[in-house]
Amino acid sequence: MTISSSQTATAAAVVAGIDSVRFAAGAGTPCLACDAVLSGLGCDAALIALAGLVPEALPLCGSCRRGVVYLLHFARPYKHARHYIGWTRDLAGRLAQHESGAGARLLQVARNVGIEWRLARLWPGDRGRERAIKRQGGAARRCPLCGVRPRPIQMTVTGGCAGAVRGVVA
Numbered sequence: 001m002t003i004s005s006s007q008t009a010t011a012a013a014v015v016a017g018i019d020s021v022r023f024a025a026g027a028g029t030p031c032l033a034c035d036a037v038l039s040g041l042g043c044d045a046a047l048i049a050l051a052g053l054v055p056e057a058l059p060l061c062g063s064c065r066r067g068v069v070y071l072l073h074f075a076r077p078y079k080h081a082r083h084y085i086g087w088t089r090d091l092a093g094r095l096a097q098h099e100s101g102a103g104a105r106l107l108q109v110a111r112n113v114g115i116e117w118r119l120a121r122l123w124p125g126d127r128g129r130e131r132a133i134k135r136q137g138g139a140a141r142r143c144p145l146c147g148v149r150p151r152p153i154q155m156t157v158t159g160g161c162a163g164a165v166r167g168v169v170a
Contacts, residue, residue, distance in 0.1 A: 030054055031061035033068050033122035042144025043119045058091050064122075065089070069130045072098070073120040073145040078110045082146075083139035084117070087130035095119065120145045 030050055032038055038046040050059060060068060068091055072084040084106055088094035097103040101111050110117065120143045123129060133142070140146045 030059050031064050031124075032058060033060060033064040034124045035061075039122070043121060044145070058095075060091065060122075064124045067124075067126045069123040069125045069133060070094075070119060071121040071139060071143060072107070072117045073143050074110060075116040075118070078106070078113065078115050081106060081110075083120070083143060085130060085134055085139055087125070087127050091122075118145065 030038060030053070032043055032046055038050075041049065047058075067087060067089050069085065069087050070091065072086070074082050074084075084104060086094065086104060094103065098107045098117070101108045107117065123133070133139075141148060
């Protein structure tokens with residue numbers, strides 16, 4: 001699946017109009033997982049829009065560098081599977097493992113039969129969040145490459161001593 005020129009133009013316009021001033025000024029690092037504008041675009045369109053604006057191939061904020069849940073979209077189904085959901089602390093390294101066939105078994109098998117995959121979406125979170133997303137089922141309902149427009153993540157503060165901040169899908 002490729003990104004159309006209109007999607008690229010829309011992504012570039014959104015990022016240029018809203019966030020490039022913040023990025024250029026160094027006021028904040030764009031994050032594919034928790035930035036509402038970028039997560040709403042999906043990974044492909046966001047990466048195209050950020051090309052040249054940030055030095056990192058997969059920009060993540062400090063919080064998301066501690067762990068991120070990712071959704072991979074298969075170019076064609078393998079039996080019943082069209083997506084893979086995983087968690088990692090090192091996104092670039094984990095994607096490289098999947099690419100080489102050393103990652104998850106489903107991706108090894110898909111690679112062996114010639115099925116390509118793409119990074120479709122990211123969420124900030126830990127293994128518990130990955131488990132919760134998998135338990136809910138229906139990965140296609142969360143995949144921008146399947147035509148879904150992700151809802152923005154709302155950050156909420158929970159009670160307790162630490163006052164932890166949790167990302168909640170609206």
